[in-house]
Amino acid sequence: MTKQDLVQRFCGxxxxxxxxxxxxxxxxxxxxxxxxxxxxxxVILIASKEPGEAIRVFLxxxxxxxxxxxxxxxxxxxxxxxxxxxxxxxxxGQFNMFVEGGFFLGAFVSAVLAPELAxxxxxxxxxxxxxxxxxxxxxxxxxxxAKLKSRLGVDEFVSSLxxxxxxxxxxxxxxxxxxxxxxxxxxxxxxxxxAKLPFLSADNELSMGILFAVAAAVLGWVFLFRTKWGYAxxxxxxxxxxxxxxxxxxxxxxxxxxxxGASVAGFGGGVYMxxxxxxxxxxxxxNYGFDGFVIAIMVxxxxxxxxxxxxxxxxxxxxxxxxxxxxxxxxEMIYIIQGLIIILFGAKFLLELTLRRxxxxxxxxxxxxxxxxxxxxxxxx
Amino acid sequence: MNDYIRMVGxxxxxPNGVVANDHVDLGIARGEIHAIAGENGAGKSTVMKVxxxxxxxxxxxxxxxxxxxxxxxxxxxALGIGMVYQHFMLVNEFPAWQNIFFGTExxxxxxxxxxxxMIARTKQLCEQYDMQVDPLQPCGQMSVSTAQKVEILKxxxxxxxxxxxxxxxxxxxxxxxxxxxxxxRLLKESGxxxxxxxxxxxxxxxxxxxxxxxxxxxxxxxxxxxDVTEADISRLMVGRDVATRMEKAPANxxxxxxxxxxxxxxxxxxxxxxxxxxxxxxxxxxxxxxxVEGNGQREVIGAVSGLQKNYTGSVVFRxxxxxxxxxxxxxxxxxSHIPEDRLKSGCDASSDIFENLIALDYDRNCRAGFLKLKxxxxxxxxxxxxxxxxGTLKQKMSMLSGGNMQKVIIAxxxxxxxxxxxxxxxxxxxxxxAIEAIHKELxxxxxxxKAVLLVSADLNEVFNLSDRILVFHEGKITAAIKxxxxxxxxxxxxxxxGIETMEEIDA
Numbered sequence: 001m002t003k004q005d006l007v008q009r010f011c012g013x014x015x016x017x018x019x020x021x022x023x024x025x026x027x028x029x030x031x032x033x034x035x036x037x038x039x040x041x042x043v044i045l046i047a048s049k050e051p052g053e054a055i056r057v058f059l060x061x062x063x064x065x066x067x068x069x070x071x072x073x074x075x076x077x078x079x080x081x082x083x084x085x086x087x088x089x090x091x092x093g094q095f096n097m098f099v100e101g102g103f104f105l106g107a108f109v110s111a112v113l114a115p116e117l118a119x120x121x122x123x124x125x126x127x128x129x130x131x132x133x134x135x136x137x138x139x140x141x142x143x144x145x146a147k148l149k150s151r152l153g154v155d156e157f158v159s160s161l162x163x164x165x166x167x168x169x170x171x172x173x174x175x176x177x178x179x180x181x182x183x184x185x186x187x188x189x190x191x192x193x194x195a196k197l198p199f200l201s202a203d204n205e206l207s208m209g210i211l212f213a214v215a216a217a218v219l220g221w222v223f224l225f226r227t228k229w230g231y232a233x234x235x236x237x238x239x240x241x242x243x244x245x246x247x248x249x250x251x252x253x254x255x256x257x258x259x260x261g262a263s264v265a266g267f268g269g270g271v272y273m274x275x276x277x278x279x280x281x282x283x284x285x286x287n288y289g290f291d292g293f294v295i296a297i298m299v300x301x302x303x304x305x306x307x308x309x310x311x312x313x314x315x316x317x318x319x320x321x322x323x324x325x326x327x328x329x330x331x332e333m334i335y336i337i338q339g340l341i342i343i344l345f346g347a348k349f350l351l352e353l354t355l356r357r358x359x360x361x362x363x364x365x366x367x368x369x370x371x372x373x374x375x376x377x378x379x380x381x
Numbered sequence: 382m383n384d385y386i387r388m389v390g391x392x393x394x395x396p397n398g399v400v401a402n403d404h405v406d407l408g409i410a411r412g413e414i415h416a417i418a419g420e421n422g423a424g425k426s427t428v429m430k431v432x433x434x435x436x437x438x439x440x441x442x443x444x445x446x447x448x449x450x451x452x453x454x455x456x457x458x459a460l461g462i463g464m465v466y467q468h469f470m471l472v473n474e475f476p477a478w479q480n481i482f483f484g485t486e487x488x489x490x491x492x493x494x495x496x497x498x499m500i501a502r503t504k505q506l507c508e509q510y511d512m513q514v515d516p517l518q519p520c521g522q523m524s525v526s527t528a529q530k531v532e533i534l535k536x537x538x539x540x541x542x543x544x545x546x547x548x549x550x551x552x553x554x555x556x557x558x559x560x561x562x563x564x565x566r567l568l569k570e571s572g573x574x575x576x577x578x579x580x581x582x583x584x585x586x587x588x589x590x591x592x593x594x595x596x597x598x599x600x601x602x603x604x605x606x607x608d609v610t611e612a613d614i615s616r617l618m619v620g621r622d623v624a625t626r627m628e629k630a631p632a633n634x635x636x637x638x639x640x641x642x643x644x645x646x647x648x649x650x651x652x653x654x655x656x657x658x659x660x661x662x663x664x665x666x667x668x669x670x671x672x673v674e675g676n677g678q679r680e681v682i683g684a685v686s687g688l689q690k691n692y693t694g695s696v697v698f699r700x701x702x703x704x705x706x707x708x709x710x711x712x713x714x715x716x717s718h719i720p721e722d723r724l725k726s727g728c729d730a731s732s733d734i735f736e737n738l739i740a741l742d743y744d745r746n747c748r749a750g751f752l753k754l755k756x757x758x759x760x761x762x763x764x765x766x767x768x769x770x771x772g773t774l775k776q777k778m779s780m781l782s783g784g785n786m787q788k789v790i791i792a793x794x795x796x797x798x799x800x801x802x803x804x805x806x807x808x809x810x811x812x813x814x815a816i817e818a819i820h821k822e823l824x825x826x827x828x829x830x831k832a833v834l835l836v837s838a839d840l841n842e843v844f845n846l847s848d849r850i851l852v853f854h855e856g857k858i859t860a861a862i863k864x865x866x867x868x869x870x871x872x873x874x875x876x877x878x879g880i881e882t883m884e885e886i887d888a
Contacts, residue, residue, distance in 0.1 A: 226751055226754070231736070238731050239725070239730075241725050242727070242728060242740070244708065245708070245718070245726040246712075247709035247711070248709070
């Protein structure tokens with residue numbers, strides 16, 4: 001293929017309607033993010049005695065050096081996994097909270113297995129295997145609320161939420177009584193470097209897990225939009241009656257969507273644990289699963305966009321952590337901003353209407369691709 | 382002209398670029414029954430929604446010579462305009478009186494509802510307009526025609542003098558339609574102005590004084606109904622002549638593919654919805670279930686299609702017991718089903734046309750679980766062209782008109798060589814042009830040696846398509862007509878109402 005062909009193909013790609021609408025989506029997302037940043041600045045102005053410095057730290061310090069920048073990547077990694085997990089389950093119409101417990105369980109299982117199985121001769125394979133086992137464990141436990149829903153109609157929201165706490169306390173029991181480190185208190189055994197995922201950049205403590213996270217987003221998208229299982233899942237999520245009428249196995253969809261979601265979360269837990277920790281020492285649920293819902297709302301359940309949204313939240317978090325270290329603003333401010341983001345994206349529907357109306361006033365004859373206000377509404381609900 | 386309502390240059394472009402109304406002019410005289418006729422997607426509903434303030438559009442509206450801005454249904458109500466939508470806007474759990482006064486409740490000084498007065502007022506309205514509605518019955522338990530009465534009363538209670546009805550007869554039986562028309566004429570005599578949106582030619586002739594015909598978002602003209610024939614209206618609506626009688630060759634029935642024996646389905650209130658029904662469907666023929674709706678046809682279809690397993694008797698499709706099969710297996714065996722409920726079972730409105738077209742055999746067009754998108758897209762594009770669906774692969778179903786939506790469903794169901802096609806009210810609420818296309822497809826299926834089981838409440842359709850008719854009344858088959866040419870509408874009506882029953886039924 002000549003260079004000219006490539007250029008032409010590239011330009012053609014940008015002329016395609018799909019690409020156009022994707023670009024438009026991205027532009028809208030950017031506007032939303034800018035607005036939430038403005039909110040953040042307002043909050044800082046209220047909370048700080050030295051707002052100028054605080055804002056500078058918050059906005060620019062995350063990019064100040066490569067270490068801080070890699071922290072953004074690391075912070076966003078768990079959000080990418082849980083975000084993808086939530087996207088998959090939301091497409092099936094399943095409001096399953098076990099992303100949280102799955103993430104936690106995946107981290108625990110891989111942290112317990114890795115020190116036992118690891119050997120210096122197989123540095124990458126064994127940790128990866130441990131993560132897969134962790135993901136499987138999360139999937140198996142995630143099967144409980146899934147099957148309860150598909151077989152007995154038990155509301156998955158309630159059962160999965162409760163299951164999170166069962167998993168939490170069982171894991172804490174196991175850590176202190178069964179598989180903890182005999183030399184430590186309430187922690188698992190120390191993870192040697194060869195028991196962990198390799199670093200991409202050891203100086204910046206950036207593990208290769210971020211590659212897995214991006215891959216998970218891409219694979220999640222491929223699964224949903226390119227495979228027969230993803231197709232059945234989406235149709236069932238949107239209109240179960242129609243899916244049943246066409247002979248799709250809607251019960252199976254309800255089950256496998258949640259099991260896959262839990263596994264993705266568990267995989268993320270394992271990757272995060274073996275990439276960025278030296279032992280399992282969590283005493284509470286880390287909240288990454290719940291953050292996954294924030295991400296899913298931001299990207300309207302499109303896994304492909306999850307990394308971007310996760311990076312943005314990661315950036316906000318690193319910014320606010322730095323701000324807490326260097327200035328008088330508390331780290332908790334980030335949760336105010338996060339709350340505002342959720343409200344904003346809930347209101348995105350309204351914004352869309354305004355944009356649409358304006359666009360029509362400008363170019364009344366140009367047909368535009370149909371929008372999806374219903375999805376935005378659902379995401380907000 | 383001294384029009385009571387005058388709409389000038391109404392132009393409405395939807396966000397997806399569809400031009401619903403293109404400089405439509407409309408004049409309605411005081412105290413007339415005026416029909417807005419046109420195919421689905423011609424822009425009838427849109428122009429009326431503009432008048433009702435439910436859609437905003439460019440153009441001017443004059444009421445009684447004065448220019449008005451109608452920005453919301455509330456503003457329209459204030460001007461005495463009321464609209465009854467095709468899909469009712471009722472709270473199912475609320476009784477009639479609560480629905481009628483919803484949002485305009487009568488309150489005493491302390492702000493409490495004056496329930497007794499509202500109920501009394503409801504009764505009074507019922508008497509005044511000769512409509513029988515129980516004020517205390519929840520709307521969800523009412524028949525469709527009674528619910529429609531509640532809708533009309535709701536509009537009247539708000540002081541409307543101009544009534545807009547969007548396809549009011551689409552959901553009614555012939556008898557109920559007759560009753561509705563009587564009531565509308567009564568309203569006209571008491572000075573009301575009635576506008577009905579419809580595409581049923583007969584009804585225009587029966588009921589209306591004048592008709593405005595719309596085609597592709599434009600007004601084609603206004604006519605005195607007395608001056609035009611049904612054929613004229615039909616020609617103006619579609620822009621070409623539509624054959625009201627289908628040409629078809631005699632049937633050539635072959636082997637039996639579906640055999641139903643002693644099918645009984647329990648209904649509400651201890652009565653059997655279907656009571657010991659037996660029949661056979663053979664290849665190469667169109668068997669039609671005729672009858673007023675709610676006489677067991679729906680339950681029979683439920684059992685035959687495998688969606689409903691709660692029955693006694695046997696349903697055997699190509700030698701296999703349907704009861705033991707999952708929907709997927711039944712469909713694999715060659716049964717396709719165009720369901721009555723287009724929006725809920727027939728398609729997914731929030732998905733695009735492509736996703737709807739591949740819903741039946743997506744899993745057979747896969748490599749290692751990955752959809753073969755290219756051939757599937759190519760095939761779907763072919764279906765869009767063959768069925769003349771106005772839309773693109775990526776267009777959402779919800780953006781399509783009823784007729785186009787139904788074409789998508791039929792394109793999907795006829796794909797892949799089915800043995801038996803169940804078509805449940807396939808042309809309800811569909812425009813004349815699409816009806817013709819759908820009828821042709823069904824006849825083509827028959828001629829290709831498929832079995833077709835048609836359920837229809839539309840007598841015209843029954844006579845046009847069927848090779849054999851089974852008439853349902855109260856869960857039983859009252860007549861099995863083998864020679865369709867030998868009966869007329871009157872005779873069929875007698876069977877449908879249970880006035881007559883055939884002595885020997887060989888179904």
